[in-house]
Amino acid sequence: MTGKKILFVSSELIPYLPENQVSKMSYETPRMVNSNGGQIRIFMPRYGNINERRHQLHEVIRLSGMNLVINDMDMPLIIKVASIPKERIQVYFIDNDEYFKRKATFKDKEGNLFPDNDERAIFFAKGVVETVKKLNWTPDIIHVHGWMASLLPLYLKEYYADEPIFADSKIVTSVYDNGFEGTLDAEMINKVAFDGIEKDKIGAIAEPDYNNLLKVAVDYSDAVILASEGVSDELKDHISKLEKPVLPYVSFQETEEAYTEFYNNQVLK
Helix, strand or coil: CCCEEEEECCCCCCCCCCCCCCHHHHHHHHHHEEEEEECEEEEEEHHHHHHCHHHHCECCCCCCCCEEEEEEEEECCEEEEEEEHHHHHEEEECCCCCHHHCCCCEEECCCCCCHHHHHHHHHHHHHHHHHHHCCCCCCCCEEEECHHHHCHHHHCCCCCCCCHHHHHCCEEEEEECCCCCCCCCCCCHHHHHCCCHHHCCCHHHHHHEEHHHHHHHCCCEEEECCCCCCCCHHHHHHHHHCCCCEEEEHHHHHHHHHHHHHHHHCCCC
C-alpha cells in the first residue's frame, strides 16, 4: 500500500463512538493501511454525543463556511478535526447544528429513527466530497463503511461525475449486517432527485430501508467487501449478480492480509 491514498468515509468510528462492527473496522482498516505505508484521510459525522473536549475536536476555519443545498435548503457546513493520538491518525468531522447537534447518533430516546436521517446522509455525502475538493487530495481508493455513508458512491458517480479529482478513484463499499429497522423518510427519493439524479437510477430507495440503501451503494461502487458474517440473503443475492470484485467475509485475524490483497489485486488492478 506504500504511497497509495485511501479515503475512509464512515458512519461510526472508535474511539469516538462505542465499539461495534462498523466502528471497529472503520478504525482498524485505516490503521492497517497507515502502518503499511499508505496515506489516509478519515471522515465521519460529528454527532452531538461525541465529547469534543475529551477528544480535542476543533473547527478548521479554512474548510468551513460553505453552504450545502439539501432539498432546496441552505445548510452551513462546519468541518472539525481531531487526532487518534496513539496512531497519529487525523479524523475529519462533518458538522451542522441542524443535523448533528442532538445528543444521539441515529435514534431518539424512544428508539425511533430520526425523521431527517435521509437528509443527514445526503449532507454527509456532499460534505465529504466538498471538503476533499478543498483539501485538493486525490484518493486512489474511497472506502465506505456504514449506512449513513451509503449515499457517497451514488453522489460521486452521478452528482459529482465531472469532478476531475475523483476521475480515477475506485470506490469500495463494506456491507455489514447491523443496519436499522424500518425505513427512512418516504420522500428520500425526491430529495435525492432534487440534485438532478434521475429517479430510474435510484428506484430502490423508493422504499428507503437498510437493504435498499446498501443496494444503491454497491451498485455505484467498483468493489464490495462482505464485512459481516450475517449479511442478509437479500443483499448477498443482489451483490452476487454484480459484475465487480467481491471480497467474501473473513475473520478479524485475516483482515489485514485479505484487505491488502483485495486493494492491490482486485480494486487497483
